[in-house]
Amino acid sequence: MNAEIIAVGSELLLGQIVNTNAKFISKGLAEIGVNVFHHTVVGDNPERLKKSIEIAEQRADLIIFTGGLGPTKDDLTKETIAKHLNTKLVQDDEAMDSIEAYFQRTKRVMTENNKKQALILEGAKVLPNDYGMAPGMLLQQEEQYYMLLPGPPHEMEPMFTHYGILAIQEKMGTIEKIESRVLRFFGIGEAELETRVESILERQSNPTIAPLAANGEVTLRITAKHTSIEEAKKLIDKTEQEILHLVGDYFYGYDETTIMAEVIKQLEKEKLTIACAESLTAGLFQSEMASHSGVSSIFKGGIVCYSNEAKVKLVQVQENTIEQYGAVSRETAIELAENILQLLDSDIGISFTGVAGPDKLENKPAGTVWIGIARKNKPTKTYLLDLASSRNGNRVRTVKYGCYYLLKELV
Amino acid sequence: MNAEIIAVGSELLLGQIVNTNAKFISKGLAEIGVNVFHHTVVGDNPERLKKSIEIAEQRADLIIFTGGLGPTKDDLTKETIAKHLNTKLVQDDEAMDSIEAYFQRTKRVMTENNKKQALILEGAKVLPNDYGMAPGMLLQQEEQYYMLLPGPPHEMEPMFTHYGILAIQEKMGTIEKIESRVLRFFGIGEAELETRVESILERQSNPTIAPLAANGEVTLRITAKHTSIEEAKKLIDKTEQEILHLVGDYFYGYDETTIMAEVIKQLEKEKLTIACAESLTAGLFQSEMASHSGVSSIFKGGIVCYSNEAKVKLVQVQENTIEQYGAVSRETAIELAENILQLLDSDIGISFTGVAGPDKLENKPAGTVWIGIARKNKPTKTYLLDLASSRNGNRVRTVKYGCYYLLKELV
Numbered sequence: 123m124n125a126e127i128i129a130v131g132s133e134l135l136l137g138q139i140v141n142t143n144a145k146f147i148s149k150g151l152a153e154i155g156v157n158v159f160h161h162t163v164v165g166d167n168p169e170r171l172k173k174s175i176e177i178a179e180q181r182a183d184l185i186i187f188t189g190g191l192g193p194t195k196d197d198l199t200k201e202t203i204a205k206h207l208n209t210k211l212v213q214d215d216e217a218m219d220s221i222e223a224y225f226q227r228t229k230r231v232m233t234e235n236n237k238k239q240a241l242i243l244e245g246a247k248v249l250p251n252d253y254g255m256a257p258g259m260l261l262q263q264e265e266q267y268y269m270l271l272p273g274p275p276h277e278m279e280p281m282f283t284h285y286g287i288l289a290i291q292e293k294m295g296t297i298e299k300i301e302s303r304v305l306r307f308f309g310i311g312e313a314e315l316e317t318r319v320e321s322i323l324e325r326q327s328n329p330t331i332a333p334l335a336a337n338g339e340v341t342l343r344i345t346a347k348h349t350s351i352e353e354a355k356k357l358i359d360k361t362e363q364e365i366l367h368l369v370g371d372y373f374y375g376y377d378e379t380t381i382m383a384e385v386i387k388q389l390e391k392e393k394l395t396i397a398c399a400e401s402l403t404a405g406l407f408q409s410e411m412a413s414h415s416g417v418s419s420i421f422k423g424g425i426v427c428y429s430n431e432a433k434v435k436l437v438q439v440q441e442n443t444i445e446q447y448g449a450v451s452r453e454t455a456i457e458l459a460e461n462i463l464q465l466l467d468s469d470i471g472i473s474f475t476g477v478a479g480p481d482k483l484e485n486k487p488a489g490t491v492w493i494g495i496a497r498k499n500k501p502t503k504t505y506l507l508d509l510a511s512s513r514n515g516n517r518v519r520t521v522k523y524g525c526y527y528l529l530k531e532l533v
Numbered sequence: 534m535n536a537e538i539i540a541v542g543s544e545l546l547l548g549q550i551v552n553t554n555a556k557f558i559s560k561g562l563a564e565i566g567v568n569v570f571h572h573t574v575v576g577d578n579p580e581r582l583k584k585s586i587e588i589a590e591q592r593a594d595l596i597i598f599t600g601g602l603g604p605t606k607d608d609l610t611k612e613t614i615a616k617h618l619n620t621k622l623v624q625d626d627e628a629m630d631s632i633e634a635y636f637q638r639t640k641r642v643m644t645e646n647n648k649k650q651a652l653i654l655e656g657a658k659v660l661p662n663d664y665g666m667a668p669g670m671l672l673q674q675e676e677q678y679y680m681l682l683p684g685p686p687h688e689m690e691p692m693f694t695h696y697g698i699l700a701i702q703e704k705m706g707t708i709e710k711i712e713s714r715v716l717r718f719f720g721i722g723e724a725e726l727e728t729r730v731e732s733i734l735e736r737q738s739n740p741t742i743a744p745l746a747a748n749g750e751v752t753l754r755i756t757a758k759h760t761s762i763e764e765a766k767k768l769i770d771k772t773e774q775e776i777l778h779l780v781g782d783y784f785y786g787y788d789e790t791t792i793m794a795e796v797i798k799q800l801e802k803e804k805l806t807i808a809c810a811e812s813l814t815a816g817l818f819q820s821e822m823a824s825h826s827g828v829s830s831i832f833k834g835g836i837v838c839y840s841n842e843a844k845v846k847l848v849q850v851q852e853n854t855i856e857q858y859g860a861v862s863r864e865t866a867i868e869l870a871e872n873i874l875q876l877l878d879s880d881i882g883i884s885f886t887g888v889a890g891p892d893k894l895e896n897k898p899a900g901t902v903w904i905g906i907a908r909k910n911k912p913t914k915t916y917l918l919d920l921a922s923s924r925n926g927n928r929v930r931t932v933k934y935g936c937y938y939l940l941k942e943l944v
Contacts, residue, residue: 133745135569137560138715138754142551144574149548158546159581161574163555170570177588193724194744195734233728274746276926304549313604317644323606333605334544335685343549398837404823405816408837412815413925415891423843425836426809426819432834432877436847466843480826514824515687 123294124157126182128174130190130199131273132165143188143271143278150287155300155347156184166196172206179266184290189273191256193235199270204243207263211241214248217257224255243270249285253277260289267293301354302345305365307372308381308526312340318368322361329361338511338519339381340372374529381525382410388532389420389470397466398424399437399458401449401475402491407521422466427458437461448484450476452492452504459494460502471496472528474520479513488513491520495531503531534705535568537593539585541601541610542684543576554599554682554689561698563756566711567595577607583617590677595701600684602667604646610681615654618674622652625659628668635666654681660696664688671700678704712765713756716776718783719792719937723751729779733772740772749922749930750792751783785940792936793821799943800831800881808877809835810848810869812860812886813902818932833877838869838886848872859895861887863903863915870905871913882907883939885931890924899924902931906942914942 127144134141144161151158159181164174178185190199204211218240225232239256242248249258249269254277261268269286271278307315312335316323319342323331329346344361348354366373375384389396398408405426411417427433430449434441439457447453455473463471472495479488489509496502505527509516538555545552555572562569570592575585589596601610615622629651636643650667653659660669660680665688672679680697682689718726723746727734730753734742740757755772759765777784786795800807809819816837822828838844841860845852850868858864866884874882883906890899900920907913916938920927 129572132743133754134556134572135559136563136713136743136754136756137556137558137569138743138745138752139747140551140553140556141572145545145548145551147548148546152547158548159576159578160585161540161545161552161572163572165570167570173592174571181584194727196743230722230725233724235727236724276922302547311641313644313647314641316605317646332543332547332549332607334549336550341549343544343547345547397843400816402823403820404834405811405818405820405837407816408839409814409816409820409928412813412837412839412889413928415889415924418840421839423815423837423839423847425847426816426823426834428819428823428832428834429829429877432808435877436834436836465846466840478823478826511687513826517820517824 123184124159124182125151125184125186126160126162126178127158127186127188128178129161129163129188130166130171131163132167132196134163135165142275143273146275146279147186147188147271147282150282151290152300152302154287154291154294156290156294166190166198168198168202168205171199171202175203175206183265184267184269186269186271188271188278191239191258191270191272193233193239193255197238200241200243203268203270207243207261207268209261210244212244213240214242214257217242217248220250220257221255247289249281249289251277251281252284253280258286260286262293299349299351299354300345300347301351301358302343303358303362304377305342305344305362305373306375306379306381307340307342307369308338308374308522310340310369310372311335315340315369315372319365322364322368329357331361338522374526381522381529383414385525385528385532386411386414386417386420388529392532394469394532395420395422396470396472397422397462397468399427399462399471399473400424401427401433401458402478403474403517403520404428406517407472407474407524410521422468424462424466433458437465448486450484450486450490450492452506455492455494455504456496456502459496463496463498469498470528472524474524476507476516476520478516489516491516493520493524493527495527497531503527534595534701535570535593536562536595536597537571537573537589538569538597538599539589540572540574540599541577541582542574543578543607545574546576553686554684557686557690558597558599558682558693561693562701563711563713565698565702565705567701567705577601577609579609579613579616582610582613586614586617594676595678595680597680597682599682599689602650602669602681602683604644604650604666608649611652611654614679614681618654618672618679620672621655623655624651625653625668628653628659631661631668632666658700660692660700662688663691663695669697671697673704710760710762710765711756711758712762712769713754714769714773715788716753716755716773716784717786717790717792718751718753718780719749719785719933721751721780721783722746726751726780726783730776733775733779740768742772749933785937792933792940794825796936796939796943797822797825797828797831799940803943805880805943806831806833807881807883808833808873808879810838810873810882810884811835812838812844812869813889814885814928814931815839817928818883818885818935821932833879835873835877844869848876859897861895861897861901861903863917866903866905866915867907867913870907874907874909880909881939883935885935887918887927887931889927900927902927904931904935904938906938908942914938
């Protein structure tokens with residue numbers, strides 16, 4: 123089965139928002155062996171939407187629409203598809219009930235325009251909306267499938283995951299399965315990694331290997347096709363071993379994991395607690411750590427010592443350390459890491475101090491960063507970074523390097 | 534001039550990454566009065582790319598390609614377009630020089646496959662790449678324009694902003710201008726806001742008004758067309774006044790501003806410093822504040838008191854306050870805000886303590902959040918939130934509510 127995803131919404135064409143829905147749906151479809159060959163974005167314009175549908179019908183069996191199911195006047199997806207397919211829009215009573223229930227639950231007043239959301243294409247299978255009002259739907263006409271999903275990601279994502287995928291698999295029956303695995307690397311550039319594994323890349327057919335660089339990381343997606351998912355996995359295992367034999371030093375994890383998630387896993391495994399003192403990152407490391415639920419067993423908290431005043435008053439860095447070496451120095455990084463460990467009695471203390479940019483600081487160029495890692499009864503280690511990204515690119519990379527050095531410390 | 538943006542890359546169709554490039558380019562084109570009617574995403578497949586080009590040629594004067602200019606084997610955009618247009622690929626010496634310079638600058642070894650990036654379409658205007666190796670280009674054939682841009686956003690965005698926009702404007706000459714302004718609202722739902730301004734929405738033609746809800750905020754984009762940009766602005770001013778007359782209470786800023794940026798503006802204007810104690814947000818507020826350069830004059834830093842231990846040891850909250858009322862309580866929020874103000878001698882202290890979720894805490898449901906705002910010589914204020922989003926949705930909304938209440942405090 124081949125699919126095309128059509129996102130409907132002028133806000134996308136005006137550059138107000140990013141089409142994250144296409145990514146989310148594509149990932150889900152890849153996992154069940156549906157090929158996605160095109161994404162299309164079209165505005166809230168019935169004529170252009172109709173033309174886009176006609177083009178998609180030429181090249182896809184399954185057309186998935188996102189957006190335009192809402193209560194407002196520019197939401198026209200259902201209406202346009204109904205007209206194109208000569209089907210009626212009928213009220214779905216369950217949808218109407220759940221819309222009314224939604225307003226009671228959220229203690230808000232239901233306005234007239236919300237009722238429009240209970241209309242569905244006649245004959246369509248309804249996909250319940252557990253986080254909003256507009257129901258989704260899947261309609262079959264001969265060999266062509268039309269799935270309509272709401273635009274807001276917090277409504278669309280659970281709907282697609284819990285109801286959409288299953289509805290598609292029902293229609294598919296069994297076909298060749300696609301198994302896919304992403305290997306994640308940090309600390310090596312894309313071209314260098316590719317050159318190192320070139321011999322493997324050159325003879326790729328099944329599995330295929332797709333390299334990708336983003337946010338200072340490189341990933342290799344290994345994708346194998348086979349009627350048996352087990353056989354597909356074996357093909358991937360073999361290729362993975364060959365790749366890791368060549369560039370395993372930079373490998374840190376699989377698929378959707380993050381380097382922070384791997385750090386948390388290791389800390390939990392070794393039952394070690396961590397505390398943090400952040401200057402240029404100003405809470406980014408700790409906020410990202412706390413974005414994972416259940417970290418309270420390993421994460422104690424820390425200090426955002428953005429100002430030198432905070433470094434001295436809160437983290438008790440010696441004033442003359444800052445005077446003599448500067449806030450951006452190995453010496454300050456060491457005191458920050460060792461003191462935060464002491465203050466919160468943690469097993470590990472990590473510190474970040476540097477120049478985020480765009481301007482120089484203490485006559486040190488933007489991108490100059492010191493990371494300190496202190497451990498109980500072990501010598502404190504420091505690392506110097508020389509980053510070349512934007513202010514926030516430098517802050518994000520600093521956090522990733524912190525995780526990278528923590529992993530080297532722990533694994 | 535009408536444009537279509539074609540993003541080339543199987544990683545997009547596999548759901549590995551989001552097409553942020555289309556958003557960025559669309560926004561830039563809207564600002565110079567170029568209509569974008571379609572975005573297309575197609576994989577690293579010459580045949581399908583060729584077909585997508587043929588479709589785009591039917592409906593757009595300007596086709597902008599992103600991706601597929603890199604050094605690797607699956608980068609085929611230039612080659613496919615050259616074949617489609619019967620033009621040659623020739624080496625651009627300046628591009629070759631800057632590629633070699635790039636490798637010297639970043640102290641990395643140049644591999645053979647990088648030379649491929651210096652090839653350009655014969656007769657194309659080169660768009661320099663200041664942050665990477667692959668140059669962009671703009672080629673004209675009769676009345677059809679083809680712009681090729683690299684895929685990585687940190688290379689594409691500055692290239693498009695500094696060279697791409699100008700190259701397009703040169704080709705355009707003068708046409709009807711589009712002026713657009715976004716009004717940003719917080720603390721009101723989309724349907725409610727729309728109902729309130731329905732009378733204005735109903736008679737919209739020029740300017741048009743596009744509502745959008747995202748991350749707990751609602752925006753209204755007012756867009757006017759006129760040969761004179763001044764006249765277009767007057768049309769927008771008039772509509773804006775009518776809208777703010779009805780829902781001005783929830784308005785906080787224009788266009789790309791964020792509620793955090795508005796808080797920073799006010800703090801700088803009133804020369805007030807701020808310090809922060811964050812429990813559930815764990816540094817998110819401070820990290821977002823520090824993502825703006827030059828905040829050191831108003832932002833002193835603070836404490837991530839994720840654990841109760843950190844609340845007591847670092848922020849000096851009374852242990853019996855936590856025992857008696859819990860960490861998630863008005864009383865703890867007050868002590869956190871007042872103590873962090875004291876500790877860093879700031880004018881304002883803000884605190885966040887609550888249940889991010891998914892699990893309950895102290896028998897309080899996920900989404901229960903207390904915000905405290907302390908000021909020198911003023912009574913401390915507290916605010917209770919009852920959020921219904923995911924763990925990180927709740928953390929993000931908590932930070933926005935903190936900003937919202939700070940603005941009410943300051944403006």
